Every structure is written in structure tokens, then in C-alpha cells.
Amino acid sequence: MKRIILLLLVLILGFMAGSFVAYKLLRGDDTPEPAHIISDAYLEKFNSGGERLLQVPGTKNFRDLGGYKTADGRTVKWDMIYRSDNLAHLDSAGMEAFEALNIRTITDLRSEEERIQEPNRIPAAYPGRHYQVLPINDRPVDIRVLGKKIITGKITDEEISDLLDHRKFITTDSHREYWGQWLRDLANDEATPHLFHCTSGKDRTGFGASIFLLTMGVPEEIVKQDFLLSNQVLEEYNDARIIEIEKKVPGSIDEDLFRKILGVSEETIDLSFAEMKSQYGSVDGFIRDGLGIDDETRQRLQDKFLEN
Numbered sequence: 001m002k003r004i005i006l007l008l009l010v011l012i013l014g015f016m017a018g019s020f021v022a023y024k025l026l027r028g029d030d031t032p033e034p035a036h037i038i039s040d041a042y043l044e045k046f047n048s049g050g051e052r053l054l055q056v057p058g059t060k061n062f063r064d065l066g067g068y069k070t071a072d073g074r075t076v077k078w079d080m081i082y083r084s085d086n087l088a089h090l091d092s093a094g095m096e097a098f099e100a101l102n103i104r105t106i107t108d109l110r111s112e113e114e115r116i117q118e119p120n121r122i123p124a125a126y127p128g129r130h131y132q133v134l135p136i137n138d139r140p141v142d143i144r145v146l147g148k149k150i151i152t153g154k155i156t157d158e159e160i161s162d163l164l165d166h167r168k169f170i171t172t173d174s175h176r177e178y179w180g181q182w183l184r185d186l187a188n189d190e191a192t193p194h195l196f197h198c199t200s201g202k203d204r205t206g207f208g209a210s211i212f213l214l215t216m217g218v219p220e221e222i223v224k225q226d227f228l229l230s231n232q233v234l235e236e237y238n239d240a241r242i243i244e245i246e247k248k249v250p251g252s253i254d255e256d257l258f259r260k261i262l263g264v265s266e267e268t269i270d271l272s273f274a275e276m277k278s279q280y281g282s283v284d285g286f287i288r289d290g291l292g293i294d295d296e297t298r299q300r301l302q303d304k305f306l307e308n
Contacts, residue, residue, distance in 0.1 A: 056090065064078055068226065077307050080193055081196075082196075103195045169207050183297075202234065206269075216301070245258075
């Protein structure tokens with residue numbers, strides 16, 4: 001039983017965070033995981049309208065936020081702002097691909113513990129670039145209790161929903177301050193091209209992408225599509241991991257449950273939109289009053305990141 005619980009803890013800690021540490025622990029040795037390479041067919045699937053999903057070996061969810069249309073008919077510029085999972089596992093090809101993007105600033109949304117466990121391969125200080133940390137931390141989760149509930153099938157839908165709830169990014173003062181600071185920093189000329197990332201590039205990064213696109217004036221439905229795109233982008237990777245877990249853990253596992261935990265949900269983003277409107281009257285009210293983005297700053301951001 002201790003072995004099973006350990007594997008579940010590895011799974012939850014690793015997969016919820018998108019951590020490659022899970023790979024090493026499940027193998028039982030120090031063999032490093034090969035840098036993740038996205039297949040050409042997979043790239044083609046997501047890039048019919050532009051280079052949305054990027055091949056940066058060692059990452060699995062590196063995307064350009066360009067190409068989205070705003071309500072007034074403008075378009076978010078390509079090659080200006082990127083979202084990703086962590087950069088801890090870039091190989092030489094990944095480093096080369098990253099360098100080709102000419103990224104000038106990086107915002108790391110991970111906690112100190114995450115950064116220590118999996119430090120980015122991009123140096124914190126290097127010529128011509130700025131690296132900043134905005135630790136957007138979720139509230140503590142008792143992983144041992146959670147692991148036991150999952151393996152015994154006693155975790156409830158309510159507990160899963162709470163685990164995946166992003167409304168804390170809206171209701172917590174420190175979170176709003178960090179998000180507002182990040183958006184204001186993006187208005188600076190030296191801030192772009194810009195990359196922001198967490199560990200798996202789906203939750204904190206997904207919320208950041210949402211508020212950026214909303215600030216640009218992109219309609220909520222399109223913002224939701226970008227948020228949910230992580231499920232499709234990560235499907236191939238997560239399927240392979242679930243197969244590996246099934247080989248290691250005796251008995252059957254609830255694949256649908258794991259996919260829900262490993263992915264993002266429509267309910268999560270819908271609740272976030274609803275919370276913005278409940279607390280601030282509208283999405284625009286949240287941007288202005290919740291994040292402290294005044295009309296002048298918002299106009300500067302739109303002038304910078306949008307084109308006709």
C-alpha cells in the first residue's frame with residue numbers, strides 16, 4: 001500500500017505541476033527524461049492559422065498568443081507574447097529554438113519551491129534580457145490526503161472542482177496585485193518579446209493569458225478557446241503518462257479523473273468570468289478596479305500589442 005500511495009503522490013505532485021520529476025521517480029533511477037519533441041503532425045494540427053504551438057524541445061505547451069481577433073476587429077500581433085510550461089528541460093535544440101525567438105523578458109509564475117526543484121535553463125540574468133518572478137501560488141493542498149482519496153475513489157466532484165478553481169486569482173489581494181503589476185510591466189517598450197510561464201503552462205499561465213487577451217478586447221468566447229486549448233495540446237503527452245502509470249500501479253485507475261486533474265475545464269474559466277462580473281460588475285471593471293489597469297495604461301497596451 002505504501003508503494004501505491006507513493007506512486008499516487010508522485011502522479012499528483014508531478015502531473016498537477018507538469019513536473020518531469022515524476023518521470024525520474026516512477027522509473028526508480030536517475031535517468032533523465034528525453035526532451036519532449038512535438039510531432040510534425042501535431043504541430044500542423046494546431047498551426048493551420050499561424051504558428052500557434054511552437055516546437056521548443058524540452059517544452060510541451062509553448063504557444064504564441066498572436067492572431068486572436070478583438071471585438072473591434074483588430075488582431076493581436078504575432079511574435080510579441082508567448083505562454084509556456086517551464087524551461088527546466090530545454091536541450092541544445094530547445095535552447096537554440098528559444099534563442100531564435102529573441103525574447104527580452106521572462107516572467108516566472110512559479111513558487112520558490114518549484115523554481116528550486118526545476119530551475120530554468122535560461123539564466124536569471126543575461127545580456128539584454130530581464131527575468132522576473134511573480135509567485136502566483138495556489139493555496140496549500142494536503143497531497144497525502146488527496147492521494148488516498150483518489151486511489152480509494154472517495155474524492156468528490158466538489159473537491160475536484162475546488163482543486164481546479166481559479167477564482168482565488170480574482171479574490172486574493174496579493175494575486176490581483178501580481179497580475180496587475182505584470183500587465184503594467186508589459187506596457188514598457190523593453191518588455192517584448194515576452195514569455196510568461198508556470199510549470200505546466202495551463203493553470204496560472206492559462207489565467208494570465210486570459211486576462212491579457214481580455215485586456216486587449218478579445219471576446220470571452222475566444223479567450224475561453226485559448227484557455228481550453230491546453231487540453232488538446234497536452235493530450236498526447238498526458239496519454240503517454242497515463243499509460244506509464246497504469247503499468248506501475250496495480251489495479252485499474254480512473255482515467256477520466258486523471259485527465260480532469262491534468263487538464264483544464266470549461267467550468268474553471270466560466271467561474272472565473274462570473275467572479276470578475278460578480279465582484280466588479282464586468283470584466284472591464286475587474287481589469288480597471290481589480291487589477292488597477294487604468295484607461296491610459298490599457299490603451300498603451302492595446303496600441304503596443306494590436307494591429308489593424
